[in-house]
Amino acid sequence: MGAMRVLLLAAALLALACSHGATASDPSLLQDFCVADKMSQVRVNGLPCKDPKEVVVEDFFFSGLHVAGNTTNKQGGVVTPVNVAQIGGLNTLGISLVRIDYAPSGLNPPHTHPRSTEILTVIEGCLEVGFVTSNPENKLFTKVLNKGDVFVFPKGLVHYQFNKGAANAVAIAALSSQNPGxxxxxxxxxxxxxxxxxxxxxxxxxxxxxxxxxxxxxx
Incomplete structure (x- = not known):
């Protein structure tokens, strides 16, 4: 009977450890915010917090996504990011944003975000988008999107967008990391x-x- 109790206790502890391990990678916030202190020399997985007494409203603000990006490059596409580098208040919040501009036949070339899933909305134009699954299948999921359409690119998978239209195209994408990479x-x-x-x-x-x-x- 004693051995059985020890076995049951060990099983319960293992289940508890597994349960905590499943959530330990993305803990809940322990304060209202943690505005990035970009002047700090402390190195952490993320950015250290600014003293809350020094936080101002501008730490949560960015202006400029109404401005079209310059697409005069080889790819004919440009990304305007709004992540923790632009808004210190995004630190620890696990989210960021980009505007993507595409010239006619412009391309956001095949790439990955190692730390983020992406959800993209077409604001203007017509885009062909796609992503490729991992080995060994390497299956391509692709679709043509028009204004107002939304598409999801799973975390870490290679994906792209291509402007199929004769006019400029614009998309806004949200990413599930303050610094998706x-x-x-x-x-x-x-x-x-x-x-x-x-x-x-x-x-x-x-x-x-x-x-x-x-x-x-x-x-």
Whole structure:
């Protein structure tokens, strides 16, 4: 009987530990806000809090998303972010925003957000959007969106948007992180500093090394 009680107690403790572990990665706030102190030299997973007595209303404010971004670049697309770097009051709140502008045939190239799911709304124009699932399926989910349409890109998956229309397009996207991060696939592979060996990339993409070197030269 004693051994059975010990076994039941161990099982209960394990269940309790698992339950706490499931929620430990995203704890509830312990205060009303934690405005980022960008002058602090303290290094934490995020940003340290400013003294609440020094917090002002501007710590929760950003102006400028009504202004179109400059799309005169090779991709014909530009992202205007509103994350913790722009609004210190976003610190610890787990959310951010971007405006994306696309010239005709403009592209927000294949990329991932390592720390965030994204939900995108088309404000103007017509976009082809898509994301690719992980190995080994690598299945593409793609759809054409018009004004007012909404699409979700799951956390960490490679995704893109392409302006299929003859006019400029605009989208607003919300992300589930104060600092979602961006890894643009082409930049990471072909624009790494120092460069990834051409032999390695050529083997990975099953192309000639001179093709790789030609692409690397564009970055």
């Amino acid at each position: 961006v890894i643009t696939v082409a930049n990471a592979v072909f624009g790494a500093e120092p460069s990834i060996s051409g032999d390695i990339i050529a083997k990975a993409f099953q192309v000639e090394k001179n093709t790789v070197e030609s692409i690397q030269a564009q970055f």
